[in-house]
Amino acid sequence: MRVKEGNKEKDILEAAIKLFAEVGYHKAKISKIAEMAGVAAGSIYLYFEDKEDILLKIFDEIWHRIYLELLKIKNNSNLSPFDKFDAMIDLIFDIYIENPNLAMVFVNEQNHIQRSTPEKFTVFYEKFLLSGEDIIKEGIEKHAFTNNLDINILRQFIFGAIRSLLQHWAIDPKTYPLNKIRQNIKFIIKYGIEK
Amino acid sequence: MRVKEGNKEKDILEAAIKLFAEVGYHKAKISKIAEMAGVAAGSIYLYFEDKEDILLKIFDEIWHRIYLELLKIKNNSNLSPFDKFDAMIDLIFDIYIENPNLAMVFVNEQNHIQRSTPEKFTVFYEKFLLSGEDIIKEGIEKHAFTNNLDINILRQFIFGAIRSLLQHWAIDPKTYPLNKIRQNIKFIIKYGIEK
DNA sequence: TTTATTTTTGAATAGTGGTTCATTATTAAG
DNA sequence: CTTAATAATGAACCACTATTCAAAAATAAA
Numbered sequence: 466m467r468v469k470e471g472n473k474e475k476d477i478l479e480a481a482i483k484l485f486a487e488v489g490y491h492k493a494k495i496s497k498i499a500e501m502a503g504v505a506a507g508s509i510y511l512y513f514e515d516k517e518d519i520l521l522k523i524f525d526e527i528w529h530r531i532y533l534e535l536l537k538i539k540n541n542s543n544l545s546p547f548d549k550f551d552a553m554i555d556l557i558f559d560i561y562i563e564n565p566n567l568a569m570v571f572v573n574e575q576n577h578i579q580r581s582t583p584e585k586f587t588v589f590y591e592k593f594l595l596s597g598e599d600i601i602k603e604g605i606e607k608h609a610f611t612n613n614l615d616i617n618i619l620r621q622f623i624f625g626a627i628r629s630l631l632q633h634w635a636i637d638p639k640t641y642p643l644n645k646i647r648q649n650i651k652f653i654i655k656y657g658i659e660k
Numbered sequence: 661m662r663v664k665e666g667n668k669e670k671d672i673l674e675a676a677i678k679l680f681a682e683v684g685y686h687k688a689k690i691s692k693i694a695e696m697a698g699v700a701a702g703s704i705y706l707y708f709e710d711k712e713d714i715l716l717k718i719f720d721e722i723w724h725r726i727y728l729e730l731l732k733i734k735n736n737s738n739l740s741p742f743d744k745f746d747a748m749i750d751l752i753f754d755i756y757i758e759n760p761n762l763a764m765v766f767v768n769e770q771n772h773i774q775r776s777t778p779e780k781f782t783v784f785y786e787k788f789l790l791s792g793e794d795i796i797k798e799g800i801e802k803h804a805f806t807n808n809l810d811i812n813i814l815r816q817f818i819f820g821a822i823r824s825l826l827q828h829w830a831i832d833p834k835t836y837p838l839n840k841i842r843q844n845i846k847f848i849i850k851y852g853i854e855k
Numbered sequence: 856t857t858t859a860t861t862t863t864t865g866a867a868t869a870g871t872g873g874t875t876c877a878t879t880a881t882t883a884a885g
Numbered sequence: 886c887t888t889a890a891t892a893a894t895g896a897a898c899c900a901c902t903a904t905t906c907a908a909a910a911a912t913a914a915a
Contacts, residue, residue, distance in 0.1 A: 468882065469892065489775060491686060495873060505894040507875075516873070550853075573771060576827070580684060601853075610853045618836065618844045619853065621828050622821045629820020630813065632771070641813065649813040657852035658745075658796075658805045658814070662861040662912040690903060700864045702905075711903065 474512045476502040478526075481519045486569035490520055490577055520570075520578055521585055527571050528589035531560065535596045546604030551651060553600060554627070558647050561631055572632045594620060623654060669707045671697040673721075676714045681764035685715055685772055715765075715773055716780055722766050723784035726755065730791045741799030746846060748795060749822070753842050756826055767827045789815060818849060 480501035484493040495516060499506040513519050538544065538552045561568040578586050597620055604610035630646050675696035679688040690711060694701040708714050733739065733747045756763040773781050792815055799805035825841050 473893090489772075494871090499895095506873090507895060508893055510874070511892075576768060576771070579831075604853070608855055611847075611851065611855045613847055613851075614853065615836070615840065615844055618825065618841055619848065621825050622845065622848055625824020625828075626817045626821035629823065630816050633816050633820075636774075641810070645810065646813055649810055650817065652808055653814065653817055653852065654848070655852045655854050656806065656808075657848065657850045658799070658809065659850050660803055660806045662863090662910085664862065668863095689901090694865095701903090702865060703863055705904065706862075 473502070473504055473508060477504065477509055477512055478519070478522060482523055482564075482566050482570055485520070485523070485574065486566035490570075490574050517578075517581065520574060521582065523567070523570055524575075524578055524586065525589060527560070527567055528593055531556065532589050532593040532596065535593060535600075539596050539600055546600070546607055546609040547655070549600045550604065550654075553597065554647065554651055557627055557631075558643060562643060565635070568631065569635050572628050572635070575628070597624075626650065626654075668697070668699055668703060672699065672704055672707055673714070673717060677718055677759075677761050677765055680715070680718070680769065681761035685765075685769050712773075712776065715769060716777065718762070718765055719770075719773055719781065720784060722755070722762055723788055726751065727784050727788040727791065730788060730795075734791050734795055741795070741802055741804040742850070744795045745799065745849075748792065749842065749846055752822055752826075753838060757838060760830070763826065764830050767823050767830070770823070792819070821845065821849075 477498065480498045481493070484498055484501060487493075495509060496506050498519075499509055502509075509519075513522070534556050535553060538549055538556065541549070544552065598616055601610065601616050601619060605612050605616075627650060630650065634641065634643060634646060672693065675693045676688070679693055679696060682688075690704060691701050693714075694704055697704075704714075708717070729751050730748060733744055733751065736744070739747065793811050796805065796811050796814060800807050800811075822845060825845065829836065829838060829841060
């Protein structure tokens with residue numbers, strides 16, 4: 466009997482993340498991913514259902530990680546609502562800094578995957594969103610955050626804005642350092658633009 | 661000599677907007693657009709360079725319109741900075757309400773087009789962004805808006821958040837009415853979440 | 856009508872690239 | 886060493902669809 470050597474699944478995933486980040490999902494060829502991963506094109510189909518499945522597993526990985534980290538923040542009773550809020554934003558930025566390619570795929574292809582396979586996609590994403598909601602809820606209950614806002618809308622607003630800025634940064638990284646962007650985001654969300 | 665009858669270019673554009681909105685750019689077939697527009701597939705290539713060019717012209721149209729409207733707002737000296745700000749947000753929502761399909765393409769395919777042909781894309785988009793910036797600048801100069809924020813980041817933040825919410829709304833329109841979303845957006849950006 | 860010119864057609868083309876599968880390589884067990 | 890079972894290969898397949906182009910249709914001018 467033969468046993469799988471090395472970690473081809475991981476190699477393929479990493480190659481895919483890199484290529485998706487560079488050229489986007491649609492222009493990334495399976496043959497190229499295989500080449501980058503050092504396997505034959507056909508071998509990809511031993512580890513993944515099809516091309517879409519690769520993207521799906523990438524998203525699974527990242528959302529799972531984000532979710533677990535957010536859970537820690539949420540359950541840390543030493544943090545004030547605003548501390549938690551800051552930590553949540555830092556979390557997303559940290560992941561971005563740690564693995565820009567992964568983050569790039571994450572911001573660019575979210576639409577695509579949400580459209581094409583909403584049912585498979587939602588597992589960890591939903592969990593993440595709910596945890597984010599909990600943090601906001603706590604802030605409102607403790608009278609730190611305004612109660613004039615709908616939680617759902619607020620959640621979508623915050624993550625949408627962050628995603629948009631990260632995307633923009635990825636296209637043109639030299640205009641602003643990520644830390645300045647992060648700091649501005651925190652300020653706007655907390656205090657708004659009114660002087 | 662023969663003369664072009666009807667307005668095939670417009671028919672094709674409208675069909676494309678509808679189909680792109682429904683199934684997305686990549687899954688929209690030229691043959692289907694042709695069928696919906698009531699022309700032969702080959703005829704599309706009399707009016708457009710290629711498939712991408714159709715999308716490009718759609719974006720041209722919408723950005724041009726938004727830009728012209730925003731210019732009116734910007735130059736209306738009867739409006740306070742906050743009035744202008746509100747009008748700017750209303751403008752985007754009004755276009756969305758007036759032609760949801762067009763708006764759908766606008767929020768969904770912006771990434772794609774910005775990636776694939778950034779140079780052709782930027783004409784009206786840049787103009788629009790600059791006008792938006794001017795409105796914010798005026799607010800800061802008149803001491804209505806905080807001067808703690810970078811204009812560029814703020815601009816990206818605002819439009820990113822709006823886009824994200826509209827996209828969300830398009831997927832699931834029944835959860836919230838657009839007016840509630842609009843009102844929440846205005847509130848967050850003005851006052852932030854701090855109580 | 857006839858001719859010239861331009862528009863429109865849609866079947867044929869052509870290139871792409873995801874996916875399959877017969878074959879080969881590799882390893883473990885007997 | 887032989888056999889069995891699984892892993893890996895990559896050329897061939899095939900479905901799909903954007904694009905082309907030779908022919909036909911429509912219109913204006915002569």
